Amino acid sequence: MPVKPLPENRLWDIRAFVYRHFADTTHAPGLDETAAAFALTQEQAASAFEDLHHRHAFFLAPGAHEILMANPFSGIETPFRVHADGKTYYANCAWDSLGIPAALHADADVEAVCSQSRQPINLQVRAGHVSTSGALVHFLVPFEHWYDDLVFT
Amino acid sequence: MLFFRSEADLKAWLQSKNAARGATLTISQLWQLSQLWYHNRMDVEYHGRSLEQVQAIFKKVGLVSEFWR
Numbered sequence: 001m002p003v004k005p006l007p008e009n010r011l012w013d014i015r016a017f018v019y020r021h022f023a024d025t026t027h028a029p030g031l032d033e034t035a036a037a038f039a040l041t042q043e044q045a046a047s048a049f050e051d052l053h054h055r056h057a058f059f060l061a062p063g064a065h066e067i068l069m070a071n072p073f074s075g076i077e078t079p080f081r082v083h084a085d086g087k088t089y090y091a092n093c094a095w096d097s098l099g100i101p102a103a104l105h106a107d108a109d110v111e112a113v114c115s116q117s118r119q120p121i122n123l124q125v126r127a128g129h130v131s132t133s134g135a136l137v138h139f140l141v142p143f144e145h146w147y148d149d150l151v152f153t
Numbered sequence: 154m155l156f157f158r159s160e161a162d163l164k165a166w167l168q169s170k171n172a173a174r175g176a177t178l179t180i181s182q183l184w185q186l187s188q189l190w191y192h193n194r195m196d197v198e199y200h201g202r203s204l205e206q207v208q209a210i211f212k213k214v215g216l217v218s219e220f221w222r
Contacts, residue, residue, distance in 0.1 A: 012200055071191075093154040094155055098184050099191040102184075102188045102191040102192055103192070104195075112156050114157050115155040115156055116158075117157070117162050121156045130180055134158070135158055136158075137179075138177050139176045143207075144211065
């Protein structure tokens with residue numbers, strides 16, 4: 001039997017819960033945790049996750065109900081580490097590594113590497129300013145194709 | 154989106170991947186884009202943005218080429 005979709009406001013409350021969970025804990029809430037927080041069945045929570053995935057509010061791992069990305073946060077470890085508010089977050093890409101301090105409005109230290117030389121790239125965000133660096137960021141995929149394959153992008 | 158320490162590193166990487174060059178930003182430009190893109194991401198009221206809003210953000214950072222449309 002199909003699950004009745006949740007009201008819009010409830011759906012967006014779940015999105016806000018996911019983001020707050022990432023900010024507080026550095027990782028994504030599980031389906032069980034989300035269902036419990038909103039007094040939903042597993043099926044209702046799964047349906048809400050799928051709905052929010054289709055709306056690009058966050059992105060699920062293929063074929064699963066695990067949150068892979070809630071940009072700028074990554075649900076898995078990546079080479080883009082961001083130290084902020086006494087925690088270590090993982091970003092999805094170079095852009096998102098600066099997206100985390102922007103989203104949290106926090107100072108941060110970004111630890112990443114050059115994709116060619118594997119030499120470290122360290123950036124500092126302090127009081128709304130980023131440290132000067134000669135590093136570059138390369139966007140391979142044009143904007144109109146970003147959502148064709150978000151992991152590749 | 155990947156970091157490179159220098160233009161030479163980017164060129165070597167593109168050659169090794171046989172990939173066409175996309176768009177490059179300085180760290181300052183990336184920070185400006187990040188702030189415009191993510192400043193309200195934690196807000197309960199944030200429900201995404203329209204294509205027009207996306208284009209307005211790109212324009213503020215000077216990203217107006219075909220790549221960003």
